[in-house]
Amino acid sequence: MQVGSRRGFLVAAAAITTAATVGGCRSRDDGRGDPLDVSASANLPVAPESLASDGTTIVLGDPGAPLAVRLYEDMSCPACAEFETEGTAPYLKRAARNGALQLQFTLGSFLGPGSELAANALRAALDQQKFADYHDLLYREQSRVRKSGGFTRDRLLGLAIMIPGLRGPEFDEAVLETKHRDFVEAADEALRASPVLGTPAMAIDGALVPSDRSELYTDRSSLYRHLRRKARAVA
Numbered sequence: 001m002q003v004g005s006r007r008g009f010l011v012a013a014a015a016i017t018t019a020a021t022v023g024g025c026r027s028r029d030d031g032r033g034d035p036l037d038v039s040a041s042a043n044l045p046v047a048p049e050s051l052a053s054d055g056t057t058i059v060l061g062d063p064g065a066p067l068a069v070r071l072y073e074d075m076s077c078p079a080c081a082e083f084e085t086e087g088t089a090p091y092l093k094r095a096a097r098n099g100a101l102q103l104q105f106t107l108g109s110f111l112g113p114g115s116e117l118a119a120n121a122l123r124a125a126l127d128q129q130k131f132a133d134y135h136d137l138l139y140r141e142q143s144r145v146r147k148s149g150g151f152t153r154d155r156l157l158g159l160a161i162m163i164p165g166l167r168g169p170e171f172d173e174a175v176l177e178t179k180h181r182d183f184v185e186a187a188d189e190a191l192r193a194s195p196v197l198g199t200p201a202m203a204i205d206g207a208l209v210p211s212d213r214s215e216l217y218t219d220r221s222s223l224y225r226h227l228r229r230k231a232r233a234v235a
Contacts, residue, residue: 035100036227040090044097049131051123052104056187058122060103060132061096066234067227070104072191072201075118075138076111076150083200084139088216088223093132101227105135108191108199109184114150117175119184121156124174130166137162204230 038044047061057070069092073080083089096103107122109115118138125134138151141159145151153175160166160175174180191199195208202209202216204227215222 035098038094038098047097056190058105065102067101070203072106072196074108076115077199080200081139081142091220107187109188118151120180123180123183
């Protein structure tokens with residue numbers, strides 16, 4: 001498994017993403033009726049969080065939504081962190097919160113023990129309905145954590161303090177005892193068994209985004225148009 005195969009275009013397109021993507025978009029509350037057209041400033045409800053029946057997929061948003069976007073990630077992957085903080089991942093999370101799609105996560109841990117511990121902690125956060133907040137936080141802090149040796153149980157617990165309502169006996173025990181080891185191993189195997197060659201990777205309604213569509217990882221407007229076409233096809 002090779003990591004970061006898309007890192008180059010994420011770095012190169014960061015300025016484009018910032019300057020040209022989210023500014024002209026509107027939420028479904030503006031009367032246009034398109035839940036995919038959601039702005040960064042929209043006031044949105046918290047998305048439901050659930051574990052899919054396969055036992056390996058964490059779902060953000062309505063699991064019955066007809067449009068599904070799957071993200072393949074490793075929590076220690078620098079390119080994943082770029083995608084989550086500078087790319088189109090924040091838009092996808094807003095779209096899930098706006099009821100436009102279900103956002104599915106397959107968390108690999110091929111980069112080592114730190115990834116395994118982070119995936120376990122995220123599964124524990126799901127039990128507290130804090131997966132999305134904790135997931136965002138871990139990626140924002142990933143660079144700093146990598147410089148100090150990567151994710152450890154103590155660092156994961158220390159970061160969890162920043163998420164109101166996450167820390168508690170159940171969560172702490174799950175992190176310290178690696179309670180969700182079976183989930184971590186099964187999710188990693190699911191990623192390895194997929195056609196994914198590097199992370200981050202995205203599949204839309206089961207079709208893996210090809211490497212020549214890098215703009216879907218970096219440009220909000222391009223991804224919006226692509227998802228709108230897909231939504232019309234399944235309507």
